[in-house]
Amino acid sequence: MRIVVIGFQSAGLTAAATARLYNRDAEITVIERRSYATYHPCGLPFVIGGEVRELGDLVETAPRLHGVNVRLGVEAKAIDVGEKMVEVLDLKTNREERIPYDKLILATGSVALRPKISGIDLDNIFSLRTIEDGERILAALPGANKAVVVGAGPIGVETASALKERGLDVALVEMLPSILPGMLDPDMAEIVAERLVKSGVRVICSKAVKELRGEGKVSSVVLDGEEIPADLVIMAIGVKPEVELAVKAGLSLGPTKMIAVDDHLRTSNPDIYAIGDCAEARCLITGRPVRSQLATTAIRMGRVAGINAAGGDEIFDGVLNAVVTMAGGLEVASVGLTPTAAKEAGIETVSARVRCLSKPHYFAGAEPVTIRLVAERKEQRLLGGQFIGTGAAERANRLALAIRKGMTTKELSKVDYCYAPPVSDSIDPLVVAAEALLRRR
Amino acid sequence: MRIVVIGFQSAGLTAAATARLYNRDAEITVIERRSYATYHPCGLPFVIGGEVRELGDLVETAPRLHGVNVRLGVEAKAIDVGEKMVEVLDLKTNREERIPYDKLILATGSVALRPKISGIDLDNIFSLRTIEDGERILAALPGANKAVVVGAGPIGVETASALKERGLDVALVEMLPSILPGMLDPDMAEIVAERLVKSGVRVICSKAVKELRGEGKVSSVVLDGEEIPADLVIMAIGVKPEVELAVKAGLSLGPTKMIAVDDHLRTSNPDIYAIGDCAEARCLITGRPVRSQLATTAIRMGRVAGINAAGGDEIFDGVLNAVVTMAGGLEVASVGLTPTAAKEAGIETVSARVRCLSKPHYFAGAEPVTIRLVAERKEQRLLGGQFIGTGAAERANRLALAIRKGMTTKELSKVDYCYAPPVSDSIDPLVVAAEALLRRR
Numbered sequence: 001m002r003i004v005v006i007g008f009q010s011a012g013l014t015a016a017a018t019a020r021l022y023n024r025d026a027e028i029t030v031i032e033r034r035s036y037a038t039y040h041p042c043g044l045p046f047v048i049g050g051e052v053r054e055l056g057d058l059v060e061t062a063p064r065l066h067g068v069n070v071r072l073g074v075e076a077k078a079i080d081v082g083e084k085m086v087e088v089l090d091l092k093t094n095r096e097e098r099i100p101y102d103k104l105i106l107a108t109g110s111v112a113l114r115p116k117i118s119g120i121d122l123d124n125i126f127s128l129r130t131i132e133d134g135e136r137i138l139a140a141l142p143g144a145n146k147a148v149v150v151g152a153g154p155i156g157v158e159t160a161s162a163l164k165e166r167g168l169d170v171a172l173v174e175m176l177p178s179i180l181p182g183m184l185d186p187d188m189a190e191i192v193a194e195r196l197v198k199s200g201v202r203v204i205c206s207k208a209v210k211e212l213r214g215e216g217k218v219s220s221v222v223l224d225g226e227e228i229p230a231d232l233v234i235m236a237i238g239v240k241p242e243v244e245l246a247v248k249a250g251l252s253l254g255p256t257k258m259i260a261v262d263d264h265l266r267t268s269n270p271d272i273y274a275i276g277d278c279a280e281a282r283c284l285i286t287g288r289p290v291r292s293q294l295a296t297t298a299i300r301m302g303r304v305a306g307i308n309a310a311g312g313d314e315i316f317d318g319v320l321n322a323v324v325t326m327a328g329g330l331e332v333a334s335v336g337l338t339p340t341a342a343k344e345a346g347i348e349t350v351s352a353r354v355r356c357l358s359k360p361h362y363f364a365g366a367e368p369v370t371i372r373l374v375a376e377r378k379e380q381r382l383l384g385g386q387f388i389g390t391g392a393a394e395r396a397n398r399l400a401l402a403i404r405k406g407m408t409t410k411e412l413s414k415v416d417y418c419y420a421p422p423v424s425d426s427i428d429p430l431v432v433a434a435e436a437l438l439r440r441r
Numbered sequence: 442m443r444i445v446v447i448g449f450q451s452a453g454l455t456a457a458a459t460a461r462l463y464n465r466d467a468e469i470t471v472i473e474r475r476s477y478a479t480y481h482p483c484g485l486p487f488v489i490g491g492e493v494r495e496l497g498d499l500v501e502t503a504p505r506l507h508g509v510n511v512r513l514g515v516e517a518k519a520i521d522v523g524e525k526m527v528e529v530l531d532l533k534t535n536r537e538e539r540i541p542y543d544k545l546i547l548a549t550g551s552v553a554l555r556p557k558i559s560g561i562d563l564d565n566i567f568s569l570r571t572i573e574d575g576e577r578i579l580a581a582l583p584g585a586n587k588a589v590v591v592g593a594g595p596i597g598v599e600t601a602s603a604l605k606e607r608g609l610d611v612a613l614v615e616m617l618p619s620i621l622p623g624m625l626d627p628d629m630a631e632i633v634a635e636r637l638v639k640s641g642v643r644v645i646c647s648k649a650v651k652e653l654r655g656e657g658k659v660s661s662v663v664l665d666g667e668e669i670p671a672d673l674v675i676m677a678i679g680v681k682p683e684v685e686l687a688v689k690a691g692l693s694l695g696p697t698k699m700i701a702v703d704d705h706l707r708t709s710n711p712d713i714y715a716i717g718d719c720a721e722a723r724c725l726i727t728g729r730p731v732r733s734q735l736a737t738t739a740i741r742m743g744r745v746a747g748i749n750a751a752g753g754d755e756i757f758d759g760v761l762n763a764v765v766t767m768a769g770g771l772e773v774a775s776v777g778l779t780p781t782a783a784k785e786a787g788i789e790t791v792s793a794r795v796r797c798l799s800k801p802h803y804f805a806g807a808e809p810v811t812i813r814l815v816a817e818r819k820e821q822r823l824l825g826g827q828f829i830g831t832g833a834a835e836r837a838n839r840l841a842l843a844i845r846k847g848m849t850t851k852e853l854s855k856v857d858y859c860y861a862p863p864v865s866d867s868i869d870p871l872v873v874a875a876e877a878l879l880r881r882r
Contacts, residue, residue: 010867040801040803040862040867042860042861042862042867043801043803043804043862046804046862046863051804051805051806051862051863052803052804052805052862053803053805057803058803154861158861284857294860295860295867296857296858296859296860296867296869299867299868300855300857303855317855319857320857321857322857322858322859323859324859324860324861324864324865325861326861326863326864331864333859335857335859360481360484362481362484362493362494362498362499363484363487363492363493364492364493364494365492391835392864393859393861393864393865394832394835394836394838394839395835396859397835397839397856397857397858397859397869397871398835398838398839398842400856400857400858401839401842401843401846401848401856402842404856404857405842405846405848407842407846414741414744414758415838415841415842415845416725416737416741416760416761416762416763416776416838416841416845417737417763417838417841418737418763418764418765418774418776418834418837418838419483419735419736419737419765420483420595420599420764420765420766420767420834421481421483421484421487421492421493422487422492422767423765423767423772423834424765424834426451426481426483426736426737426740427740428737428838430838
């Protein structure tokens with residue numbers, strides 16, 4: 001049994017490691033174009049901010065892969081699906097080679113999107129996706145006073161906060177009407193935007209970037225009716241799935257233009273799996289194809305494909321897209337459907353927003369916690385939640401589990417929870433939110 | 442409809458407030474012996490430690506009880522179940538009175554246990570249960586250098602930590618072989634004990650207190666083979682349910698010697714409910730009667746009884762006894778059954794213990810997180826968990842939900858979760874624990 005994995009990020013690493021655990025005899029090869037091992041792109045903003053000491057810390061030095069043949073600096077050029085061979089080019093030696101497989105796992109990932117606007121090729125316009133991106137930004141920082149971050153998703157928000165911490169003037173530009181779109185409703189996003197503004201970041205919504213100006217180096221970003229001076233610009237407008245290899249091999253794409261997979265993560269070719277940022281996911285609630293493109297999804301998919309490729313029978317049942325980000329020191333998380341996303345899927349919702357405290361009012365360090373809970377209107381089956389404040393991530397994790405198990409608001413209002421004043425208030429915020437939502441009947 | 446509630450702590454307050462919400466017309470009276478409103482006994486250790494500024498902060502100044510007749514300083518002396526009257530004594534005026542009820546809710550709570558040992562009536566031997574206890578301890582602190590805390594449950598551990606923070610020499614004495622018994626297995630308890638020792642608390646297990654010595658004031662605590670000097674002693678050996686009124690009224694007690702209730706929280710008299718620390722709870726997993734005596738259980742029971750007394754039909758399905766405590770700055774939580782408790786209930790278990798990090802290893806402030814996960818052996822249905830480190834409480838809350846929904850270890854290993862380096866590592870600790878447990882098959 002020969003298993004070949006293309007791509008050595010979270011998805012590929014997890015698939016290879018899991019296949020190794022599951023099947024002691026399989027011959028497992030990982031092919032990776034990069035010259036370095038798995039790294040953690042989500043850590044990049046924090047190298048700028050200083051919470052991570054250096055870029056090299058983000059690269060895994062000892063991946064858990066005994067007996068896996070990891071080939072770095074080797075690019076997969078094509079898949080011969082008839083002969084079951086991967087055609088590769090060793091970038092160091094320039095030698096071509098054909099590597100046979102019984103099962104192939106595509107974990108080709110994604111690349112940062114670059115908008116096709118005037119001036120995009122000026123110097124000091126960066127993405128924040130690879131270690132090399134990080135090196136370029138760190139090199140540009142000493143001479144820079146003014147930064148513009150384009151795109152207010154999690155990475156954009158974290159990068160804007162990090163640049164502010166480094167002492168730059170920062171503007172965060174979002175084309176949509178509110179920041180963290182997809183994660184938060186506008187009223188929740190407003191709370192986060194206020195915190196960013198308070199920390200000194202200028203937040204500009206509902207404005208698209210028209211043009212980037214400068215001579216050699218970028219000097220300004222042009223929006224509708226405004227020109228913002230910029231010594232450096234970071235484009236954080238999202239990622240594009242790497243599907244070229246799959247398309248060339250004749251594999252089907254899904255409606256999201258990602259590689260289509262079934263519930264075993266098999267592509268249209270039953271000997272080829274696709275996982276991670278290049279593979280289409282399915283919403284656990286609606287069953288619809290969605291773009292997930294999270295490290296956690298990559299890892300969860302990697303396990304399933306690793307087991308299946310190694311001879312197992314494991315189902316990947318879908319995603320709830322649990323996401324957390326830090327914005328100006330504020331923990332912000334979401335999971336499941338926003339009311340807007342539910343409406344698009346034809347689901348009528350009720351929702352409630354509550355504001356509690358992280359600890360009892362009488363305890364030192366009590367902070368506000370804001371929660372929006374969303375349920376389907378008829379039976380109040382839980383659909384999603386948005387969380388701001390300490391504990392946001394773990395509350396989203398708990399709600400993920402509740403949604404997965406089909407819980408109703410009523411059931412959630414009656415669960416067991418812990419209480420001690422240094423840690424929590426006597427009524428759990430998620431229970432407070434469930435009770436508020438119940439009163440919306 | 443006349444609803445009378447006896448007791449104005451978490452259970453009674455919640456029942457009255459919930460009945461009020463549920464039934465706008467009922468006449469609701471709360472009878473409370475104390476002269477002050479609901480207070481938060483779990484906050485008492487932190488007044489000693491300084492995280493709560495003063496004792497008065499623990500008393501609710503504005504309970505949410507519009508249109509409820511709260512009678513403080515009034516003691517219930519007897520229940521006339523035939524006439525449906527509560528016989529009360531106004532402690533301020535010394536006047537007796539009979540208060541009629543249609544539905545009666547007993548929320549009489551519990552009192553601190555005082556062991557019957559020689560010297561127990563010496564001065565400077567305290568419980569830590571009421572505001573008055575807190576006043577006495579605060580008054581004794583200025584002259585005290587050496588403290589002994591007897592009982593290493595959550596309150597004992599928190600009190601020992603608090604006294605240490607106040608600069609006293611502290612010994613924590615536990616009769617059982619390890620601290621936090623009931624919450625933690627001995628190997629997990631050892632991690633917490635080490636932290637306490639590191640913070641300067643002397644931890645003594647497997648030793649009972651034989652005698653308290655002193656003249657007028659306590660001066661030492663005598664254990665097997667050792668005498669420990671003490672300027673003050675805090676007895677934190679647990680609480681005793683207040684069931685006298687119920688027994689006098691002929692209500693049945695359960696096997697735990699608490700007031701027996703059905704799944705609607707009705708006592709053996711269908712017009713009388715019992716909730717909180719005086720009422721027997723049922724383990725959600727085994728169905729067996731258990732002592733819960735947590736503020737969270739009191740609140741959860743209060744809601745159900747409040748609705749039922751007011752004419753509703755609500756079930757209280759049981760407890761998982763989710764508990765959190767802080768020990769020397771370490772967050773410690775547990776939920777469900779320990780392997781020992783499961784064995785007592787005739788359930789064969791498998792368990793796994795893992796050590797992860799609260800954040801990625803490369804991120805500033807990453808701390809160890811230790812988890813024990815317990816499942817039933819055959820199908821690996823989840824039974825319980827023990828958690829040490831940041832996020833312990835919220836992880837216990839999540840596991841509570843998983844246990845409640847009958848999840849297996851396998852299912853838990855596949856759930857969605859959030860990840861961002863400032864908040865969590867890329868593989869959720871609960872998932873790491875589930876995977877480790879799966880390998881125990």
